[in-house]
Amino acid sequence: MKIGIIGDLHIGMRMHKGKFKEDACRQAxxxxxxxxRHSDIVIQTGDVFDIDNPSIEDMVCAADAFRKSNLNGKxxxxxxxxxxxxxxxxxxPINIFxxxxxxEYVHTExxxxxxxxxxxxxxxxxxxxxxxxxxxxxxxxxKDMKQGFNVLIMHQSIREFVPNEEQGMLNLAYLxxxxxxLVIDGHIHKRYISENxxxxxxxxxxxxxxxxxxxxxxxxxxxxxxxxxxxDRIELTQKKGIYRIIDISNITPRxxxxxxxxxxxxxxxDCKDEMIIKIKVRGTLKQGFERRDIIIKEKPDxxxxxxxxxxxEIKEKIxxxxxxxxxxxxxxxxxxEMLDEELKGKMKNRPSSxxxxxxxxxxxxxxxxxxxxxxAD
Numbered sequence: 040m041k042i043g044i045i046g047d048l049h050i051g052m053r054m055h056k057g058k059f060k061e062d063a064c065r066q067a068x069x070x071x072x073x074x075x076r077h078s079d080i081v082i083q084t085g086d087v088f089d090i091d092n093p094s095i096e097d098m099v100c101a102a103d104a105f106r107k108s109n110l111n112g113k114x115x116x117x118x119x120x121x122x123x124x125x126x127x128x129x130x131x132p133i134n135i136f137x138x139x140x141x142x143e144y145v146h147t148e149x150x151x152x153x154x155x156x157x158x159x160x161x162x163x164x165x166x167x168x169x170x171x172x173x174x175x176x177x178x179x180x181x182k183d184m185k186q187g188f189n190v191l192i193m194h195q196s197i198r199e200f201v202p203n204e205e206q207g208m209l210n211l212a213y214l215x216x217x218x219x220x221l222v223i224d225g226h227i228h229k230r231y232i233s234e235n236x237x238x239x240x241x242x243x244x245x246x247x248x249x250x251x252x253x254x255x256x257x258x259x260x261x262x263x264x265x266x267x268x269x270x271d272r273i274e275l276t277q278k279k280g281i282y283r284i285i286d287i288s289n290i291t292p293r294x295x296x297x298x299x300x301x302x303x304x305x306x307x308x309d310c311k312d313e314m315i316i317k318i319k320v321r322g323t324l325k326q327g328f329e330r331r332d333i334i335i336k337e338k339p340d341x342x343x344x345x346x347x348x349x350x351x352e353i354k355e356k357i358x359x360x361x362x363x364x365x366x367x368x369x370x371x372x373x374x375x376e377m378l379d380e381e382l383k384g385k386m387k388n389r390p391s392s393x394x395x396x397x398x399x400x401x402x403x404x405x406x407x408x409x410x411x412x413x414x415a416d
Contacts, residue, residue: 189218
């Protein structure tokens with residue numbers, strides 16, 4: 040049996056002020072169409088939408104895409120992602136497609152299909168809080184696997200792919216130990232297949248973050264054959280992307296803007312077809328300036344990311360905090376030193392007991408004592 044595996048669709052892509060959101064809709068439709076023509080059943084791993092409350096236009100796009108993947112009465116299996124997850128009692132957007140007959144929404148239960156004597160069992164689990172995922176899987180997993188080919192479908196973070204690790208997060212070794220013939224996970228945008236070919240992350244169908252990794256990797260769907268255990272990758276039609284990094288150091292906002300505009304013009308020369316341009320600026324501005332002082336004229340075909348630009352003052356504070364962490368010194372001790380430095384030359388008496396007094400008395404009372412000269416080192 041052939042399983043068409045489709046990752047996050049991100050319809051209604053909200054990032055980058057809504058630019059390129061039409062790409063998400065177009066690629067979602069193409070992904071569903073291709074999967075239906077090359078597989079016996081289609082799986083979509085959640086995050087159908089990129090927003091918590093999709094618009095009517097986004098809902099229509101998703102419905103059209105799901106309708107294209109209906110296979111001889113077999114609707115695509117869809118789980119909810121973190122964007123569609125709702126608290127108990129609220130309607131999940133995916134429910135609408137299930138009720139309309141264009142998709143099969145499954146959560147915390149098994150779904151079985153058969154073809155020519157082969158049975159494939161899918162345990163479908165939509166997104167749950169990462170620290171609860173293991174408990175949910177253990178509760179639902181059969182002690183003895185069902186007869187046939189067993190697949191776990193989920194939408195969770197996996198420790199090896201998430202920079203900020205959280206306690207209790209799932210990891211590859213745990214997923215491999217569960218005993219499923221195949222584990223399919225959404226949520227993570229980059230495609231991955233484990234060495235033993237039992238874990239697959241299909242990757243998103245659109246470059247939602249527009250970072251270097253997503254722009255350089257082709258968006259695709261995956262077809263898995265349960266008999267041969269082979270994965271076939273089918274690439275989607277997409278705009279090519281150009282990514283550049285501009286490093287700045289202690290310059291003015293005007294100088295930063297000039298560098299960005301110059302880089303943009305150079306990149307435009309390399310664009311033979313319609314392309315996505317991404318410029319990331321990182322570094323520091325001269326003292327007295329902030330990131331918000333960099334005002335760039337909007338470009339319909341480009342994203343200018345200045346989120347990693349900071350002022351020199353902030354840079355020094357970050358450096359100090361890092362030094363404090365390395366020294367492993369008590370935070371209060373370092374704060375006292377910083378206050379002493381700030382107060383140097385600004386007041387006659389600078390008693391070390393002032394910090395203790397501030398914890399015991401009202402600020403006004405401490406100020407009066409300082410002004411009266413009654414405190415001494």
